[in-house]
Amino acid sequence: MKFSIKQNILLENLNHVIKGISSKNLIPILNCIKFELTTDGLYLSSTDNDISIQAFIEKEEIDEIETLGEIVVSGRYIYEIIKKLPNELINIEEIIDNKLDIRTTSSNFTLNCNIVSEFPNIDIRNSDNTIILDKIVFKNIIRQTSFASSQQESRPTLTGINFKINKNKLEVGATDSFRVSKKIIELEQEIKNDINIIIPTRNLNEFSKLIIDDEGKVELHIFDNKIMFKFDNLIMISRLINGEFPDLSKLIPEKFNMSMKLDIHQFYSSLDRASLFTSESDKNIISLESKKNLAIITSNIPEIGHVEEKIEIEKSNQEDINISFSSKYMMDALRAIDSDQIELQFNGELKPIIIRSSEDENLIQLIVPIRTS
Amino acid sequence: MKFSIKQNILLENLNHVIKGISSKNLIPILNCIKFELTTDGLYLSSTDNDISIQAFIEKEEIDEIETLGEIVVSGRYIYEIIKKLPNELINIEEIIDNKLDIRTTSSNFTLNCNIVSEFPNIDIRNSDNTIILDKIVFKNIIRQTSFASSQQESRPTLTGINFKINKNKLEVGATDSFRVSKKIIELEQEIKNDINIIIPTRNLNEFSKLIIDDEGKVELHIFDNKIMFKFDNLIMISRLINGEFPDLSKLIPEKFNMSMKLDIHQFYSSLDRASLFTSESDKNIISLESKKNLAIITSNIPEIGHVEEKIEIEKSNQEDINISFSSKYMMDALRAIDSDQIELQFNGELKPIIIRSSEDENLIQLIVPIRTS
Numbered sequence: 092m093k094f095s096i097k098q099n100i101l102l103e104n105l106n107h108v109i110k111g112i113s114s115k116n117l118i119p120i121l122n123c124i125k126f127e128l129t130t131d132g133l134y135l136s137s138t139d140n141d142i143s144i145q146a147f148i149e150k151e152e153i154d155e156i157e158t159l160g161e162i163v164v165s166g167r168y169i170y171e172i173i174k175k176l177p178n179e180l181i182n183i184e185e186i187i188d189n190k191l192d193i194r195t196t197s198s199n200f201t202l203n204c205n206i207v208s209e210f211p212n213i214d215i216r217n218s219d220n221t222i223i224l225d226k227i228v229f230k231n232i233i234r235q236t237s238f239a240s241s242q243q244e245s246r247p248t249l250t251g252i253n254f255k256i257n258k259n260k261l262e263v264g265a266t267d268s269f270r271v272s273k274k275i276i277e278l279e280q281e282i283k284n285d286i287n288i289i290i291p292t293r294n295l296n297e298f299s300k301l302i303i304d305d306e307g308k309v310e311l312h313i314f315d316n317k318i319m320f321k322f323d324n325l326i327m328i329s330r331l332i333n334g335e336f337p338d339l340s341k342l343i344p345e346k347f348n349m350s351m352k353l354d355i356h357q358f359y360s361s362l363d364r365a366s367l368f369t370s371e372s373d374k375n376i377i378s379l380e381s382k383k384n385l386a387i388i389t390s391n392i393p394e395i396g397h398v399e400e401k402i403e404i405e406k407s408n409q410e411d412i413n414i415s416f417s418s419k420y421m422m423d424a425l426r427a428i429d430s431d432q433i434e435l436q437f438n439g440e441l442k443p444i445i446i447r448s449s450e451d452e453n454l455i456q457l458i459v460p461i462r463t464s
Numbered sequence: 465m466k467f468s469i470k471q472n473i474l475l476e477n478l479n480h481v482i483k484g485i486s487s488k489n490l491i492p493i494l495n496c497i498k499f500e501l502t503t504d505g506l507y508l509s510s511t512d513n514d515i516s517i518q519a520f521i522e523k524e525e526i527d528e529i530e531t532l533g534e535i536v537v538s539g540r541y542i543y544e545i546i547k548k549l550p551n552e553l554i555n556i557e558e559i560i561d562n563k564l565d566i567r568t569t570s571s572n573f574t575l576n577c578n579i580v581s582e583f584p585n586i587d588i589r590n591s592d593n594t595i596i597l598d599k600i601v602f603k604n605i606i607r608q609t610s611f612a613s614s615q616q617e618s619r620p621t622l623t624g625i626n627f628k629i630n631k632n633k634l635e636v637g638a639t640d641s642f643r644v645s646k647k648i649i650e651l652e653q654e655i656k657n658d659i660n661i662i663i664p665t666r667n668l669n670e671f672s673k674l675i676i677d678d679e680g681k682v683e684l685h686i687f688d689n690k691i692m693f694k695f696d697n698l699i700m701i702s703r704l705i706n707g708e709f710p711d712l713s714k715l716i717p718e719k720f721n722m723s724m725k726l727d728i729h730q731f732y733s734s735l736d737r738a739s740l741f742t743s744e745s746d747k748n749i750i751s752l753e754s755k756k757n758l759a760i761i762t763s764n765i766p767e768i769g770h771v772e773e774k775i776e777i778e779k780s781n782q783e784d785i786n787i788s789f790s791s792k793y794m795m796d797a798l799r800a801i802d803s804d805q806i807e808l809q810f811n812g813e814l815k816p817i818i819i820r821s822s823e824d825e826n827l828i829q830l831i832v833p834i835r836t837s
Contacts, residue, residue: 168740168768175737190769197730198737202769357570364548364571367541395541396563396575 092128092160093184096153098176098195104135104146105170107325110297111137111144112166120209124166126183128159136213137166140330142294143213144301147324154180163205164191172200215326218312218319220286222261222278226302226322229309232263233299235274235427235454240292241267248334251289254311255336256282264339265292270420271457272427273339289336290318294329301325343445343457347436349410351381352449353402355433358386359425361400365390366418368398375419376461381411390418414440415463421446424456465501465533466557469526471549471568477508477519478543480698483670484510484517485539493582497539499556501532509586510539513703515667516586517674520697527553536578537564545573588699591685591692593659595634595651599675599695602682605636606672608647608800608827613665614640621707624662627684628709629655637712638665643793644830645800646712662709663691667702674698716818716830720809722783724754725822726775728806731759732798734773738763739791741771748792749834754784763791787813788836794819797829 108124116122116139127134132150136143150156162185172193173181182194185204193200224232233252241249246268255262259281264273298320302309312319320327362377368390369375377390386404391397414437425433430450437444446456481497489495489512500507505523509516523529535558545566546554555567558577566573597605606625614622619641628635632654637646671693675682685692693700735750741763742748750763759777764770787810798806803823810817819829 165768171740172737175733175740177733197734197774199772200737200769201771203767360548360550361570364545364573367544367548394576395538396573398574399572401570 092126092162093157093182094128094133094153095155095180095182096133096148098173098178098181100148100152101181102173104148104324105173107146107301108135108137108144109166109170110301111139111142111327113139113141114167119165120163120205120211122166123163123205123210124169125161125163125207125210127161128156130156130159136210138211138213140211141291142297142330143211143326143328145213145215145326147326149324158185160185161207162191163207163210164202165205168202169193172202213328215319215328218314220282220284220313222256222282222311222313223280224276224278224309224311226307226309227305228276230299230302230305232274232276233295236263236265236272237292237296237299238423238427239265239267239270239272239456243267247332248289248336250293251291251332251336252295253336253339254286254288254290256286258282262339264336266337266339266342268337269417269459270424271339271342271455272424273343273455275453286313287336288313288318289332289334290329291332294327298327298329301327342443343455344438344443347438347445349381349412350407350434350436351386351404352432352434353386353404355425355428355431357402358433359422361388361402362418362422362425365398365400366422368392368396369418371419374461375417376415376463377418378413378415378463380413381406410437412437412440414444415461416444416458417461420458424458427456428454465499465535466530466555467501467506467526468528468553468555469506469521471546471551471554473521473525474554475546477521477697478546480519480674481508481510481517482539482543483674484512484515484700486512486514487540492538493536493578493584495539496536496578496583497542498534498536498580498583500534501529503532509583511584511586513584514664515670515703516584516699516701518586518588518699520699522697531558533558534580535564536580536583537575538578541575542566545575586701588692588701591687593655593657593686595629595655595684595686596653597649597651597682597684599680599682600678601649603672603675603678605647605649606668609636609638609645610665610669610672611796611800612638612640612643612645612829616640620705621662621709623666624664624705624709625668626709626712627659627661627663629659631655635712637709639710639712639715641710642790642832643797644712644715644828645797646716646828648826659686660709661686661691662705662707663702664705667700671700671702674700715816716828717811717816720811720818722754722785723780723807723809724759724777725805725807726759726777728798728801728804730775731806732795734761734775735791735795735798738771738773739795741765741769742791744792747834748790749788749836750791751786751788751836753786754779785810785813787817788834789817789831790834793831797831800829801827 125136133148136145184192186192189204191202253264259278261276310321380387388400428448430448432449434447443457498509506521509518557565559565562577564575626637632651634649683694753760761773801821803821805822807820816830
């Protein structure tokens with residue numbers, strides 16, 4: 092393998108592939124990046140068996156291809172080397188004793204390589220079950236649901252995001268059993284087979300971060316035990332989580348006793364201030380009480396002090412509510428909403444609170460209240 | 465105590481005083497801020513017995529003063545509350561049961577106060593030994609020396625910066641016994657008594673960070689066991705470190721066998737790349753060898769790889785050098801230099817390397833080489 096390439100082009104692609112490497116991985120080969128120089132161009136791949144990422148640099152973007160070939164080299168080192176080199180032409184060559192020579196006018200690095208055949212095979216092919224989404228729609232889906240996933244490995248299905256497709260309706264949902272975030276998308280095409288899969292939230296967040304330019308489409312290729320995402324010259328494969336995801340539609344009530352509309356920015360600031368007198372260990376509990384056209388938010392830590400916040404609201408009827416919930420969960424929910432106004436729906440102080448955006452009826456969130464007495 | 469003040473004015477001053485509070489302090493009163501409302505204005509103070517900070521808000525900046533008085537309240541809470549309030553008028557009032565009431569149109573906080581008499585007395589008065597420096601000069605002194613201080617509490621004197629004044633010559637020096645950074649400043653005024661003090665580096669760094677606007681002067685008031693810094697409406701007091709600081713002038717040789725001039729940016733980038741193949745546990749060791757008009761910088765980790773960097777140099781004579789040192793220490797030293805070119809001076813591979821800026825003869829740095837064979 093021998094070729095020359097501009098530093099910025101190689102770095103941009105290594106920047107993507109390096110995300111597939113976990114710094115905690117104890118198996119050396121899984122900390123590596125594979126370079127495959129073919130007549131088409133250069134493939135860069137990484138895998139930690141949980142996610143795999145492949146970037147492709149077309150031959151037109153490579154200054155000179157002298158010898159084809161493949162090598163496997165420490166991901167962290169090759170990435171740091173290329174990052175620290177100036178933006179000029181870099182000559183990369185496999186030399187004897189399974190070493191990689193990286194050379195510019197003033198620098199000369201030699202890196203020991205790993206054995207190519209030990210690098211896991213990444214199976215890349217298209218699926219019959221393919222969904223195509225706008226990049227921006229895909230990123231919004233992840234942003235608006237992922238935070239509601241569980242961090243607790245003890246319930247693996249809840250550490251993923253559920254993608255459910257029936258014909259042209261895609262329902263994306265996440266829950267940690269104390270809250271739910273659900274987004275409905277109408278697909279441009281109908282899918283033949285119903286789909287109901289769970290994708291690890293961590294991998295979706297990683298992949299979402301790779302989408303920098305919001306123009307264009309993302310392809311999702313769904314298989315039995317994995318999903319492949321494709322956009323531009325980038326491919327990411329994630330395993331799926333086995334198990335059954337809770338049926339979220341059963342959790343979300345269709346009727347409610349009372350609802351209130353409020354300004355999202357005022358509500359968020361009030362929660363933020365009220366959360367000063369809450370603690371993680373105490374579930375960040377705050378109280379919300381409605382009195383005519385006011386919502387009164389209170390919290391207190393007896394040894395420190397207390398706070399009372401007032402916001403104007405518009406209620407659907409004369410009913411009043413006095414309910415307690417996690418300020419953190421409510422603030423997470425509000426950050427997922429892009430409108431200026433929201434509607435909170437209640438069915439009494441022990442029943443879930445529904446949070447809806449006034450501009451996006453396809454985003455529905457739920458928070459379980461906290462019983463205080 | 466009862467007054468009204470704009471949020472941004474109070475926050476700006478709390479921003480300073482909060483720096484005097486250590487989050488690790490287990491004594492509650494040392495986590496507090498004292499508010500003293502007098503006919504002149506509002507004094508805010510904090511102290512952790514190591515540093516004390518006082519900010520003063522003139523009465524003209526306070527919208528309304530109704531009742532004078534003093535209270536002591538949790539620093540972290542009052543700071544976070546004021547930070548999270550919108551930029552509008554805040555009404556602050558001491559209410560019964562030793563509580564503080566903080567009120568805006570929509571928020572109402574009540575904070576429990578601490579006992580005023582338990583707050584340490586901060587002794588603020590001017591000294592006969594006063595130095596006046598431009599803020600920008602003071603900040604540069606700290607930036608150019610502090611990194612060379614020791615982090616090891618086992619040798620307390622080396623965790624401070626030495627200020628030595630003889631007539632109108634101020635010598636500022638720091639060392640961790642492996643490197644030295646020394647800056648000489650000519651004062652505008654002569655000081656009657658010789659001064660030789662050690663100021664904790666950590667406190668100087670904190671104080672330096674408080675100087676945001678570079679226009680104007682800083683006053684240094686020196687006492688037997690403490691130093692007071694004054695600028696604008698801000699006062700900071702630091703304890704001094706007892707003990708004798710090493711005589712740095714004895715460490716810095718006046719003659720040298722060979723010197724080389726080199727471009728600081730090229731040298732820094734080469735060191736940065738070479739440092740990829742070094743490790744903290746191995747003292748970040750790299751080698752520098754001169755060959756005619758080239759300096760060759762090398763480093764290696766046998767199981768990973770090696771690197772060779774070349775830079776053009778201008779040598780003072782035919783002598784050559786082959787020396788090893790910490791790339792981290794050399795990079796720290798280079799960051800303190802503002803010129804484009806530096807001169808390295810050598811007296812053999814086991815003798816200290818002197819680093820000089822080509823534009824500032826008053827900054828002298830030294831690094832002890834590492835013996836490799």
